[in-house]
Amino acid sequence: MQATQNKKTTQNSLLEKMFKLSEHNTNVRTEVIAGITTFMTMAYILAVNSNMLSQAGMDAGAVFVATALSAAVSTLVMAFLSNYPIALAPGMGLNAFFAYTVVLQMGYSWQMALLGVFIEGILFIILTITNLREQIINCIPNVLKNAVTAGVGLFIAAIGMSNAGLISMQTGTLSLGSMHDPLVVLTVAGLVIAAILVCRNVKGALLISILLTSAIGMVTGIVALPTQVFSLNIPSLKPTFMQAFSVPMNQIFSLDMVIVVFTFLFMDLFDTVGFLVGIASKGNLIDEEGKIPKAKQAMLADAIGTTVGAMLGTSTVTCYMESSAGISEGGKTGLTAFTVAILFILSLFLAPLFIAIPSQATGAALIVVGVMMAGCFKEIDFEDYTNAIPAFLTFILMPLTNSVADGIIFGVVSYTLLKLVTNKKEEVNISLIVLTIIFICRFVFLK
Template sequence: MMSVQDFLEKRFNLSKCGTNPKTEMTAGVTTFMTMAYILAVNPGILSAAGMDPAAVFGATALSAFIATLFMAFAANMPFALAPGMGLNAFFAFTVVQVMGYTWQFALTAVFLEGIIFLILTATNLREAIVNCIPLPIKHAISAGIGLFIAFIGFKNAGIVVSHPATLVTLGNMISGPALVCVSGLIITGILIAKKVKGALLFGILASTVIGIFCGVTDLAHFDMSAMFKMPDMSPILFQLDFHQIFTFDMALVLMTFLFVDMFDTVGTLVGVASKACMLDENGCVPRAKQALFADAIGTTLGALMGTSTVTTYVESAAGVAEGGRTGLTALTVAILFGLALFVAPLFLLIPGAATAPTLIIVGLFMMTPIKNIDLEEYTDSIPAFLTIVMMPFTFSIAEGIVFGMMSYVLLKLLTGRQKEIPVLAYFLFVLFIGKFMMH
C-alpha cells in the first residue's frame, strides 16, 4: 500500500522540484496566514452592498477552497486564490452605492466575467498574453510586486498613512499596530538571518502573541460558540439578475472587472513564478493555462455562491519565500480555507499588523529578479523601472504592467528595434490606450 509521503511525492513531483512535504506544508500555512484577513475584510466590504456578512464569509472561504484546490491538482503550482481586494470595493462602493445597482446585478457581472475568462483560457488567449510579456518586464513585475506588498504591510501596520499634502506620511510609531509590526520585523529578521525553517510563520505567530499585550490581537471578541459551525449561505446563494445584461452600464462594469482581474492575475503569476525561478528557458510560466483556469473557475463559482471576483493572491509570495514550489503548498492553503468554514473565530484572531512583517520581508525577497535586468539597455530598463515603481504608486499590479508594456512597445518601436516586440504586445498597447480613453 502506498504511503502518504509516496503519494504526495508522486502527485506533486516534490523531489524534482527540490522540496519536501514539510517545507510545502509550512509554506502553505504561511501563505494562508498572510491572506486570512480576507475572511474578515470581504464580508465587511460586501455588507456595504447590503449582503449578509455571515453568508459572505462562507462564500469567501468556500470559493477560495475550490479555486485553490484546482490550482493544486490541475496546475501543481504554489499559488493561492480568494476573492480579490480592490475588486470587492469596486463591487460594493461603485457598482452598488454610486451607480445604484443591486448586489445581484454586480454578482451577475462577476459571473459573466468568469464565463468570459473560461472561454479566453480555453482558447489560449490568456496564456498567450502571459507569454508575450518580455522577460525584462517579467523580472520587473516580481520586483514591483515586492514594493507593492511591502507597502501594503506598512499600511496595514499604520506605519505609512495617508496625508492630504504629501499623499503618504509616517504614522504613529508608538501605536499598537506599529509596535507589533516592528517587533515582528525584528523577530522574523533574526530567524531568517539564522536560517530557521518556517521563519515567516513563526514571525506571524510571535507577532500575534505580542499583539495581545499591545491591544491589537482582539481576544475579547473570540466567540467560542461560533466554533465548528458552518455559516448559512442561503441569503446570497444563486442570486443572479440577468434583466440588465445588455445595458451600457453592465458592459462598463464587466470591462472593469475583466481588465483589473486579467492583469492582476497575470502579474501575480509572472512575478511570483519569476521569484521562485519557475519560468522555463523561454521565460514562460509553466502550466499557465491550468493556473488561469483556477481563477476563472473560482470567479464563476464564487459569483454563484455570492462573492466578488476570485483572483490569484500576491501573498502567495510569502509561501514561495518559505520554499513552496508545488501544488502541495496550494493544497495546504485550500485545506485551511476549508477548515476556516468551521473554525472562523480562531483564524480571525490574527490581526493585519501581525502579518505585516511577513509582507515587508517578502517584499525584499521579491526584489531579487531585478539582478537579471540589464540596466544599461535602456529600452529594457526604462519599461522595467516604470513597471516596478507604478505598482506601489498606483496601488495596482495591473497599472504597473500597463505602464511597463506601453513604454516597452514605444521605446522599441521608436528606436528601430520593432523586431523585439512580440506581436500580441501591439494588441495590448491598443487595449491600454482604449483603457486610458475610457478612464
C-alpha cells in the same frame, strides 16, 4: 506502532504520487508549513471581504462563507491542475471596485455586480481554453517580467506596511505611522523578528514570526484575544447563493452590463497576469524561454474560482500575491496550495481564531517577502533606457496606484513605443503592438 508507521508511509506515498515531491526536491513537512504560512498571510480576506461587500448591501455572514468556499475550490483546482504552490481567493482591489464603484457609485444592485463577475468568469474560461490569456503572458518581454516581479514585491511590502499601520495616508500625504502607537511598535517588533529568523535561515521563519508577533500582541494586550476559537454555527449561504441570476432580463442585455463585465474583465486579466508572473518568478516556475509551463492550468483555476465565487456570492477570485510567503518557506508544489485550501475549509469552524491574527503580524511578514522579490531589480538592464524607463514605470506605479494592472499597462505601452521610435523593432512582437493599441484605447474610451 508499526501500523501507525505503515499508515504514515502510505500517506506520504500517495502525496508523492499526486504532487511529485521528490521530483521538486521537497517534502510533506516543508509543503505543509509553506501552506500554513501562505494561509496565515491571506486569512485577513475572510474578515475584510465580508466587511467590504456588506457595505454594498450583502449579508456579511453569507459573504464570509462564500469567500472561504470560493478560495478553497479555486485553490484545490490550482493544486491538482497545475501542481503550483499558488493560492487564490477573492481579490483585494477587485472587491473594492465591486462594492464602492459598481454598487455604491454607479448605482447598480449587488446582484447585477455578481452577474457581471459570473459572466467575466465564463469569458475567462473561454479565453483560457483558447490559449489567449497564455499568449498575453508569453508576449511580455523578460525585462518587463522582472519589473513586474519587483513591482509586485513593492506592492506586497506597501500593503503590509499600510495594513500594519507602519505607513499611513493623511490628508492625501503618505507618512510614517506614529512610533508612539503600540500597534506600530508591534509591527516593528514583528519585522525585527521576521528579519532575524530569515537572516538565520530558520525553517518556517515567516510562520514563526507571525505566531510570535501575534502572541506578543495578545500577551501585552495590544491586540485582543479571541473570545472563541471553535464554532459549529456557520452562517447561512442562502442570502447570496445564486442571487446573480435574479437580475431582470432587461438589465442583463444592456449597455450597463457590458460596461460592468468589460471593466471587471480588464482589471482581473492584468492583475492576474501580474501576480502570476511575479509569483512564478519568485518560485522559479519560469522556464529558460521566459514562459510559465502551466500558465494555462493556473489561469483556468482562477477562471473557475471566479465563476463559482459569483454563484456562491462573492467578488472576483484571483491569484494571491501572498503565495510568495509560502514559496519563501520552501513551497514548490500543489501540496502547498492543497494545504491552503483545507485551511480555508477549516476556517468556517475556526473563524474567530484566524481573524484574531493581527495585521501587524502578517504585515511584517509581507514586508520581508517584498524584500525577497525585489531581488529581480538586478536582472533589469538600466543602462539601456528603452528597457530602464518601461521597467521603472512598471514597478513604481504598482504600489503608487495600488494597481498591478496600471503598472503593466504603462510598462507595455512605453516599452513598445520606445523600441519602435529607436529602431529596435526586432524587440517588439505583433502581440505586444496589439496589446499597446488596446491599452491606449482603454485610456481614450474608458474613464
